[in-house]
Amino acid sequence: AQTVTQSQPEMSVQEAETVTLSCTYDTSESDYYLFWYKQPPSRQMILVIRQEAYKQQNATENRFSVNFQKAAKSFSLKISDSQLGDAAMYFCAVNSGGSNYKLTFGKGTLLTVNP
Amino acid sequence: EPEVTQTPSHQVTQMGQEVILRCVPISNHLYFYWYRQILGQKVEFLVSFYNNEISEKSEIFDDQFSVERPDGSNFTLKIRSTKLEDSAMYFCASSEAVTGRISGNTIYFGEGSWLTVV
Numbered sequence: 001a002q003t004v005t006q007s008q009p010e011m012s013v014q015e016a017e018t019v020t021l022s023c024t025y026d027t028s029e030s031d032y033y034l035f036w037y038k039q040p041p042s043r044q045m046i047l048v049i050r051q052e053a054y055k056q057q058n059a060t061e062n063r064f065s066v067n068f069q070k071a072a073k074s075f076s077l078k079i080s081d082s083q084l085g086d087a088a089m090y091f092c093a094v095n096s097g098g099s100n101y102k103l104t105f106g107k108g109t110l111l112t113v114n115p
Numbered sequence: 116e117p118e119v120t121q122t123p124s125h126q127v128t129q130m131g132q133e134v135i136l137r138c139v140p141i142s143n144h145l146y147f148y149w150y151r152q153i154l155g156q157k158v159e160f161l162v163s164f165y166n167n168e169i170s171e172k173s174e175i176f177d178d179q180f181s182v183e184r185p186d187g188s189n190f191t192l193k194i195r196s197t198k199l200e201d202s203a204m205y206f207c208a209s210s211e212a213v214t215g216r217i218s219g220n221t222i223y224f225g226e227g228s229w230l231t232v233v
Contacts, residue, residue, distance in 0.1 A: 033220045033221070035221070035222075037224075042226070043152075043204055043226075043227055043229070044224070044226045044227065045158070045206060045208075045224035045227070046224075047221065047223065050221055052216075091157070091158060095220050095221075095222065101146050101148075101163060101170075101210060101212050101220065101222070102148065102160045102163055102171060103150075103158075103160065103222050104160070105157050105158045105159075106157065107156075107157045108157060
């Protein structure tokens, strides 16, 4: 079984500042993949960034980067130079792959960006 | 960029009626999914579908739900007799489902079908 915990129901950040969203997970699989999805008010699920568990190097995608701590089972998302369009619900998710391709999501963190 | 498409975007139905939600997954993907998100809650897995059969289903996916890939491109979710608690956003998703690389394990979502049961 997989579990994902996002301990911050809400976060806020000033435009152009940096914010970090926390996520911890648990899985019994040795090979798995981690994701952050963004859900704006339109409610579409948009992939933000992804990370293979076997890679030590943290993934980056423009202003988005992760801090992946495998031993601690932690996968936080850092948003640099925050923009008004970053305001959304952010979901952390794990996919153990193999014969079990389903994603397990956390409860989400609502990010507000203040101008 | 290829995307998952869903219809309808919003449907209102009376309790007890049958509903069919439709999806066209990304064309080279092999695994298809339905997820559900009740307003204000997290996204929950309903069912996965591979090689023309259900691969896994959650406890939410009871006998009133069924999935089908009728023609090689569409993927449908049928709710046989809707209940008030079925009101939710239903997301279709797909993935390449190739072991060992992240592209094969990345799940792409459609824009969702918002179902309101009255």
